Amino acid sequence: MSGPAQDHRVDGILFDKDGTLFDFHATWSVWAHGVISELAENDASVMQQLADVADYDLALRRFRPTSPIIAGTNREAAECLARALPRRAVDEIEIYLMQSAARAPLAPAVPLVPFLDGLARAGLRLGVMTNDTEHGARAHLGAAGVAGHFHFIAGFDSGHGAKPSPAPLLAFATAMALDPARIAMVGDSTHDLMAGRAAGMQTIGVLTGPAQEADLAPLADAVFPDIGHITGWLGA
Known part of the structure; x- marks a missing residue:
C-alpha cells in the first residue's frame, strides 16, 4: 500500500481488540x-x-x-x-x-506487525477502543509487540465510556484531530458497529468473532473475513 493517506477512504482507523485484532x-x-x-x-x-x-x-x-x-x-x-x-x-x-x-493466550487474527506497518506507512492514525480494561488492552498489545503502533488505546475504564456509546470513538477523533467521517471503526460485534454509526464513522465488520455476517451487514459499510482485507479496501 502506498501513497498519502488522503488518497484513501479514511485518515484514521479505530480497532476493537477482542474478536478483531485477536481471534475471539x-x-x-x-x-x-x-x-x-x-x-x-x-x-x-x-x-x-x-x-x-x-x-x-x-x-x-x-x-x-x-x-x-x-x-x-x-x-x-x-x-x-x-x-x-x-x-x-x-x-x-x-x-x-x-x-x-491480561495473561490470556493471544491468537492474532492476522500477522499484526506487517499489517499495522502497512497502515502506518500510509500515514493513517491508528487506535484501539475495547470494552476490556485499558490495563488488559495495553498488556495484550504489548505482548503481541504492537502497542507502539497505536496512537490511542482506551478501555471502558479510560474515562470515555464504553461501546455502544459513540463517546469513546469520538474521543479518538478529538485526540487525533480527525473528522469522524474520515475514520473507520472496525469490530466484530454489533456494539462496535452501532457505536461507529452513532459517531458518524465508516464501519467495517470482521468475522473473527462470534457474530455472523448477517448480524453485522446491516450496520457495516463492509464485512470482511478478517482485518487483513482492510488493506485492499483502503485503496479501492
Missing part, C-alpha cells in the same frame, strides 16, 4: 474454560452454573453468540459470573478477571 474463540473461549474451572474450584456443578450464566458451552469450550460477556465490559462480566458465585464479591471477581485476562 482461539483467545477468549480457551481462556474462559480455565477461568470457569478456577472460579468453581473444579466443582462440576458450579462450573455448569457459571457456564449457564455466561452462555458458554463447556463441551465445545466456546462462548455461544448470545453470551452477555462477549461485548460487555469487564465489570459486566464480573456481575454476570457473580450470579453463580453468591459467596464472592463482584469487586473480587472483577479484579480476578482483569488480572487473568
